[in-house]
Amino acid sequence: MDSFYNQKKRDKQLAKIRLDYGFLECGIHHFVKSVQKKFKEHIGSFEAQKLATRAFQTVEKLHYGTSKKVHFKSFNDDISVENKSNTTGLRYAEGNVVWGDKPTKKNPKPKNWLCMPISPKSKDEYAHLALFDKTKYVRILKREIRGKVRYFVQLIQEGFPPTKRNRKIVDETKRVGIDIGTSTIAISSQSTVELRELAPECNIDEKEIKRIQRKMDRSKRSTNRSNFNKNGTVKKGKV
Template identity: 50%
Template sequence: MKNRTASYVVQYELLTTTRDRKSLEKKFNSAKSIYNACLNECLKRLDRLKKNDEYSSLLKEKSSKKRNRKLKEIELSLNYSEYDMHKYVKDIRKLYSKHIGSLEAQKLATRSFQTAEKLHYHIADKVNFKNRYSDMSVENKSNNTGLRLKDNIVLWNDLKLKIKEKRNDIYNIQSRNDKTKYIRILKKKIRRKTRYFIQVIKEGIPPKKRNYGQETVGLDIGTSSVAIVSDSCVKLEKLSNTENEYKKLRRLDRKLERSKRINNPKNYNDDGTVKKGSKRWIYSNRYIKLKQKRKDLYRKLASKRKEYQEILANKIISLGVDIKVETMRFNALQKRAKETTINKKNGKINKKKRFGKSLINNSPSQLLTIIDRKLHYVGSYLKRIDTFEVKASQFNHKTKEFVKKKLSQRWNVIDNIKIQRDLYSAFLIQNVCDDLKSINVNLCNEKYDKFVNLHDIEINRLKETKEMRWLIA
């Protein structure tokens, strides 16, 4: 059995010389080669598995223990398993034994198998091999041999690398008391400069930074905003602070497309569409630099968004650790609409795109993952209510009736008082019973007057700051 103890990550930057960087590049290139070779072999074995007649017929049967056991037996007979990849990587590692240890190679083999499994279970449509521009990470299985951290120095075969520590960082000082499970070394391209980091995976829970509240918190999460309601707080917050950065990205995309078309005129039809079939693409040095700039911008956006959501999660947990949220299938929201509809105003066919772009830009699922991770540190978890039973967006606690509303309808009218729809849903979610399937109407009636007062304060704040005007219009 694998070790399932609690763990957390502490990250440091590495201090490197020119010689160190050359040696690290050789190691990362070796790691990429091993990963690509393992992934290629995984895909070959997966292809053989899919072509197996018995396996294909079993997949069509109803899921059962007997059927699943047979599927596993066929997979093992065709050497398609994580441990078979560990055997396969032994011979490949011999070519790179100066740079990559046996346990590190096994981890790369595991990663390649997990990538192939995404294709196997239709989680991904395609998989990518690592090229020379790809970021890469290498990790060990333990902190005893090979890549390891000892006395604040990273040891990796012939390399000895010091870590860059912040002075008087109490969090890092306290984390030293916990056992190091293993370390991971990363290569990142930041502002066209290659930098190296280590992530130290520690055993236990992270040092406590702040106090946690005792209130029950209800969250109504959307594709671009989250409504937060507790006994002392009513807030409507954005899910990210990166909306102004996407103009730069669009300009870069247009520059890249122009450069690509100028250098490859034979690959396009007269109407501007790309010709079918295999083609040879020529990329200019300017195109490569622009692509690296675009990649760095995506890195900034992801980093900025995650930092914002970490802070937002801390604010939510400071209210209380009993947090409830609707069960949402975000992957369903990003799919295109199936039905073709016509716009009544102009008679044109409506676009079938839905919330894909908003989900990519705002990452609502990431916020919930962060909250759940932080709650586990204090022995709690994110409670997901039954969306179809509760129907928070339709329920009126005064009349006890369910009324369907259009997505464009942003306000509820309750006792002649206008209440913002998302905030009211979060209020109802806060007062869901312990079974997570029904709303406690008596509790709603007790807390409603205070909620309305806090609601009005928040709406006035949003009107003054002109934030999220589309939600309060």
């Protein structure tokens, strides 16, 4: 129990240090605000915040030990830019992907204005059904394919993806029953019945599992001695 309280105390102290130094996602959003003003003709505030969030999550992985190194992108690397919503900046509206300043009477052709129509193929039923859902935000990807730089647009839609109906089925009248268990799966049809293992190549080492469980039990008892009686039984109630 003492180690548990010490861990909570340490976590609070570390959280205070991160707060004092501004090591928070909102902190890097505040930092990127002044940087974004220099590129406001091309990058909106939401796009800049999304880039800042991506950078913060990368550094956070290094902070918590889930990553060993931070990789910085070079000028020629593949990049992606995305928005946080579909209301301003980079967005999908009325069948077009738009980005930048809108044309006005004073400036009918702004340099940074992008208006690209999205026109899926007439036979692509999946794409037409997906466009019926509400667009959450838009992402633009830059990729180099066979020595040529190409740009792709991704629409992140709400809800579940449509069901693909153009798949060829051999015979729709035949039925197959499947019963999935913890380690096996049973298959039953009109012509055959089979019982297969879910992971045939996975060999369970019961001796190794028991050894790890005993080690965990010893560790739990040594670090929480106040929760156990002299005979090894667990004390009832809170200690």
